[in-house]
Amino acid sequence: MKITMKNVALYSAIAMLATNNVANAVDEIQVYEKAKESKMPTAPEAAREAWKDDRFGMFIHWGPIxxxxxxxxxxRKGKYKKNGKILPEVYDVQYKTFNPTKFxxxxxxxxAKRAGMNYSVFTAKHHAGFAMFDSKAGDYDIMSAPYKKDIVKMFADSSAKMDMDFGLYYSPRDWYHPDVDTENHDRYxxxxxxxxxxxxxEYGPISELWFDGMGPGDWGDTAEEVMAEIRKYQPNAMVNDRGGVGADFYTPEHTVSYFNRDQLWEACHTTTGQWxxxxxxxxxxFKLLMEILLYTWGADGNxxxxxxxxxxxxxxxxxLERLEQLADWWQVHGEKSIRGTRGxxxxPGLWGVSTTKNDKVYLHVLNWPEDNSPLEFSALDGHKIKATQILSGGDVDVNMxxxxxxSVEVDKKHRGQVSTTIELTIDNNINAYDIVPKLRTESLTKTAKLTASEPGDLSVLTxxxxxxxxxxxKAKGDKxxxxVEMNWDKPVTIAALQTGRGEDWTTKNLPEIQIKDGNGKWKTIHKYKPKWNPVVTLKKPVTTSNLRLLVKGTKTYPLAELELYPEL
Structure with missing residues (x-):
């Protein structure tokens, strides 16, 4: 399968301007290609299940900059990153003083292990081209720096010593190499x-390979040939969807997929706001970080x-502070309610998320009704609950x-500061995974009449x-x-919503949520900001018969699900 700009589906992932106290800089722009029609061998089922059981890994972005x-x-300012602030003649020589003796x-x-992570993925080479390993392919690598130690090998050795799976990030696109996207591209x-x-x-077993876009140029059959090498030398490696062909999992970045047990996926997020x-x-x-983690695990992602x-x-x-906080949380909750579980x-909804393992269901409650009434849940396929507990201690009342x-009720004094994790043991030793997944309460979108600016089957949104x-x-030239508009026969009260994504996605343009005012004109009540929380809670609930999702400045917008939630 020849990979060029003409015969592949082109996907863009743009992490945008972060706000408030999370970040204050434009994050990375990514363009990567994936030929969906190309079918390559995946990792064996045992490796896929083991990776899924891990649930949690550490990403490590590091280089001389x-x-x-x-x-x-x-x-780095250059041909492929015109809004970079550091000139190549400054950026590209940082390795000459790179001597991280405190590493x-x-x-x-x-x-990472204490914080609950069971694998790591380290940036062997990022887009700027510097290799953090001893490479015989060129001299723009760690061995040319004063440090002169193979950092990839050091991470691999530490991982093996501590029984932690080891993975690698590698960017096929390269903004430093002189032959990229030239007549000598074949040399690159x-x-x-x-x-x-x-x-x-040269680095032992690799559990995950995380590519980050092919970039411009004629790649021929390179993607398939590299995938064949992976399956030859590292057959158990899980491979992401940004390497041109083949994939074991897809990769929501600074966001979270909609609930998906049918495809493997792994969200990637920063602890700060920058890679x-x-x-x-x-x-x-910490509360926001835990919400991101829990919404990922509850939607069945890594x-x-x-x-x-x-x-x-x-x-x-x-x-370091956040990971120590995570370690404290994991010690009480993680091995029981996250490791080895499925969503x-x-x-997931406004209330929180759930996970399951064997005969256990874990409710991770993030929000309780303001009037302190019990949280009501739909049936568990007719199964009864035979035992309950709060993992951090305290009393919980569960009434069938x-x-x-x-219904579930927990006194305020027994609720966690971030979340409250309640363990339910289901009767008859059934596998709780077999219970059909469903929302706690039906989405208000189900009762609406949907219309849209573009054709297509809108029933997929519900x-x-x-x-x-x-x-x-959009058609060419249509700006x-x-x-997507939702209309109800009678007014409904909306407290929160979710614009759910699947494998296909774009985050270049931020949607707005609008309702009609007293004059019948559309009024924006919420503008999306990259706060990385999948469920948006409105500042105050709105009662309306008309609501629409508006997306400006883009020619395409894929959407898997549009859910509106009432008050708890």
């Missing part, structure tokens, strides 16, 4: 294949959470109704299925916005 405290690769791979992997392909062969054969160390970027509040060591090799104190059977529904996607595509 950390000495300046700027974003990895994307701070301790044992310390980083040990902290040879360079790329050489480095991949080194990584696949790499920046002293001016604060860490996400999580890859990023850190970025400083230029001297030491850890960012803000990330469901209660789908005659119709099989049940079918609770991440794999059925409405693809809005009008994309919209």
């Amino acid at each position: 950390s000495q300046m405290g700027k974003q990895l690769s994307h701070s 301790n791979s044992d310390e980083i992997i040990g902290l 392909i040879k360079f790329y294949k050489t480095q991949m062969h080194e990584l696949l054969t 790499g160390f920046n002293p001016d970027v604060k860490a996400k509040p 999580m890859l959470l990023n850190i970025g060591p400083r230029g001297d090799g030491s850890m960012n104190p803000l990330e 469901g059977p209660v789908k 109704n005659d119709n099989g529904t049940f 079918d609770s299925n991440a794999m059925t996607i409405w693809h809005a595509k 009008s916005p994309i919209w």
